[in-house]
Amino acid sequence: MALYSQTMLEIAIELAAHDRAYQDLAANFVVHFALIAHAMNEIGPDGMWDEEDGVYYDILRRPDGVTTKLKIRSMVGLLPLCAATVIEKWQRERVSRLTEHMFRRLQRMPDLLASIHAPGPGNYGVAGRGILALVNEDRLGRILSQCSTKASS
Numbered sequence: 001m002a003l004y005s006q007t008m009l010e011i012a013i014e015l016a017a018h019d020r021a022y023q024d025l026a027a028n029f030v031v032h033f034a035l036i037a038h039a040m041n042e043i044g045p046d047g048m049w050d051e052e053d054g055v056y057y058d059i060l061r062r063p064d065g066v067t068t069k070l071k072i073r074s075m076v077g078l079l080p081l082c083a084a085t086v087i088e089k090w091q092r093e094r095v096s097r098l099t100e101h102m103f104r105r106l107q108r109m110p111d112l113l114a115s116i117h118a119p120g121p122g123n124y125g126v127a128g129r130g131i132l133a134l135v136n137e138d139r140l141g142r143i144l145s146q147c148s149t150k151a152s153s
Contacts, residue, residue, distance in 0.1 A: 002040070002083035002134045005033040009132075010085060017094040026095070030102045034112055037134050040080060041115035048080075049115070054142030056080050073146075080134045081143065087119050089128030115139070 012026035040048045040056070046067055048056045058076040060068045092099040106118050117123070117137060119130020135143065 006085040083134035087130040
């Protein structure tokens, strides 16, 4: 769902570059991405991230509301890696007001911002590209080290 929100955000940004009416729609997809990321990256019984193991696990929620983390290494643990979107400099410049609004919104959520990879000053790469990803650099390294440990076993 995070990748879906990112894809819809990309489409809305492209539309907003030609028609400002789509800027609110794009802002809504940023909020959707942020809420999904918060739910997945939360450490504890309701989040999918397991700090001790350094991987994502699926969550089973029973009808009575009790949740159980299913500590099974599966594709579920790798799917968060798919939610990554490259944001080109020209895209940010085309909808600069929207871009500023999105950055300000993410800045108001420091816990979330610490768990994702968000573009912004100091986080731009070649040609000013930024990445909006569900998994931050630290967690990416931990997940990949788990994969390489299992592969060499």
